[in-house]
Amino acid sequence: MNLKQLRYFLAVAEEGQMTAAAKRLHVAQPPLSYQIKQLELELGVPLFKRLPQGVVVTAAGELLVGYAQQLTQLSATAENKVRALAHGIxxxxxxxxxxxxxxxxxxxxxxxxxxxxxxxxxxxxxxxxxxxxxxxxxxxxxxxxxxxxxxxxxxxxxxFASERMVAVLPQHYTQFSNRRQLRLSDLATLPLIKYRRFNELFHVAFLEQSFEPQFVMTCDDARTAMHWANHQMGVALVPRSLAETYRGDHVLIRSLADRRFETRxxxxxxxxxxxxxxxxxxxxxxxxxxxxx
Known part of the structure; x- marks a missing residue:
């Protein structure tokens, strides 16, 4: 198995046709088909199911796609870095x-x-x-x-500098208007939007306070948490720098007093x-x- 075969394989997998893949690679179809066949023989499994209208990647082919993408990307990166080394920055x-x-x-x-x-x-x-x-x-x-x-x-x-986690609240939570910081107990009855990155941190902190918070949403992207908070859908718990960058017009940003909620x-x-x-x-x-x- 070599990089040329992997590049050919990826082109066929992405195009779904030998003809289209050959055109994309600027090669004739017979050499392309030969390289794919040689790759299948070497691995001992079919990588494509041949159909009248084209090809479909098999389960083994699907597995190879991820590895092939990593290997070809790493090869391109290595080539780029070695060449760049001779020319400085x-x-x-x-x-x-x-x-x-x-x-x-x-x-x-x-x-x-x-x-x-x-x-x-x-x-x-x-x-x-x-x-x-x-x-x-x-x-x-x-x-x-x-x-x-x-x-x-x-x-x-x-x-970068340490920053405190904050709660991003709708403005109608007027009980917090004159507060600079919030305790965990202040969050006990609020609908919380949690950034999954801090799952364990929040779980332990709330457990120690002996109450179960009301999480209405958990997400992988802190910007999503801010988007929902800006639309008054809950209280987002996110780093301050992100809250300040993406804050809407009708929210309050209040630091969490607990020192465990610092990040950088x-x-x-x-x-x-x-x-x-x-x-x-x-x-x-x-x-x-x-x-x-």
Whole structure:
């Protein structure tokens, strides 16, 4: 199994036809069909079910699609990085961002750096902390903006300032109008919108207070929590920077008094990626302003 076969396989899987895949790859159909057949013989399983109108990926083919995408992407990234190494700070930087990073990045320092390096392009991948962390270790990402807590072993991190989690409430909760902070007990009877990233943290905290909160919604994207809160559908529990970035006109933002509800973002890479001029130059923009851990 080689990269050429995997690229051919992906093209056929995505197009659903040998003819269309051959046209996309700028090759004749017989060599394409031969490479697919050789791949199937090597693996010992059919990857496609042949039909009169085209092909359909088999269960084995579906499994291979995910691996083939990772391998071809990693190959392209490796080729890009090796070539860029000879030219200094140039090329494509694969950047992962969590949904709650909007209040921190992009920022003026990054904009200034990109303007000074017009040959640098950003390829942004959005996901949750655990997904992006996995992609970092697989070398599919060069740098990722992650939110604590996460396992920092074998990583190089630049931490942004700590921030408090907040409750985003509809304005009609007038009992909190003159309050700067809320206790967990204040949330006991409110319809809460929870960002799944902090499931365990909230579970333990409420358990210690001996009451069961009323969660009306749990979501994977903190922006979704804010969207629902802005539409008066509940009280969102999210990081302050994100709340300030996406707040609507008719909500109150109140800090949670419990000190456990502090979090921070981290610009994160691996030691191997940091050895390249492109990643080192990118990370250096945060050296003076942020704490190296």
């Amino acid at each position: 140039t090329g494509t930087l694969n950047l992962g961002t969590v949904s709650s990073s909007a209040g921190v990045i992009p920022n003026p320092a990054l904009a200034k750096w990109l303007k000074a390096h017009p040959d640098v392009q950003l390829a942004v991948t959005e996901g949750n902390t655990y997904e992006l962390l996995d992609d970092l270790h697989k070398r599919l990402l060069d740098v990722a903006v992650l939110r604590t807590p996460f396992n920092q072993q074998h990583l190089v991190c630049r931490f 973002l981290a610009l994160t890479t691996t030691p191997e990626s940091l050895a390249t001029p492109l990643v080192a130059g990118f990370m250096a923009q945060f050296d003076q302003a942020e704490q190296l851990d």
